[in-house]
């Protein structure tokens with residue numbers, strides 16, 4: 262029988278725990294989210310983050326700048342937030358407009374306030390097998406979900422489809438650090454379905470319907486990171502859920518799988534950064 266990996270249920274458990282922990286805090290952590298322009302999907306994501314934070318007792322502010330803000334101005338704003346002792350966590354919602362170099366912006370964030378774990382210091386620590394201040398939210402959420410269901414990672418062939426800096430690359434490193442054998446596939450990969458069929462754990466993070474049932478072997482653990490609206494406005498993932506579910510041992514749905522886990526991880530990361538900064542100022 263196929264088990265559905267319930268991201269909503271685990272999110273609720275994790276956030277309940279975090280709410281209890283925060284109820285004992287004298288000061289609330291503060292997360293600042295920077296949104297540039299008016300990308301409708303980004304607006305929804307950012308508002309969800311703020312709503313979730315507020316329910317827990319985390320202060321959350323969205324700074325919405327016009328899409329023609331200059332790179333220099335955005336760096337200046339981030340520097341102000343880096344200096345502001347009341348701000349514990351900074352997230353710059355991606356994608357950014359074309360004229361802004363995203364690496365310049367990410368590099369400007371203080372590594373101890375980098376709630377995505379995207380700065381060179383945090384991604385470098387991850388690659389070196391050291392502990393970063395925080396782990397990137399989506400990969401962290403995926404590992405929490407696999408661990409919750411007791412799915413073993415060590416020695417398994419993990420196939421990741423998608424090589425983004427947000428999901429594919431950090432996830433590959435985190436899986437390697439957990440002693441998986443990792444294959445990362447992308448748009449230029451040849452014989453994709455031969456590789457996906459050899460997966461023990463198949464994770465797709467592409468953003469279009471790419472994984473059909475004939476690409477999946479029986480008993481595979483399937484994780485769907487993709488989320489987009491189809492032509493009828495229905496929310497869909499990368500995986501043909503109905504047909505793949507009959508073959509998979511475990512499968513994450515869209516919505517209700519990885520998405521809620523990403524938000525939960527963001528909240529966990531915000532509190533981890535807050536705790537670290539407070540501890541450091543006491544030492």
Ligand code: GUN
Pocket residue numbers: 352353354355356377398399427
């Ligand atoms: N856009 C899509 N996913 C993410 C994420 O995890 N972090 C940021 N900053 N932007 C995103």
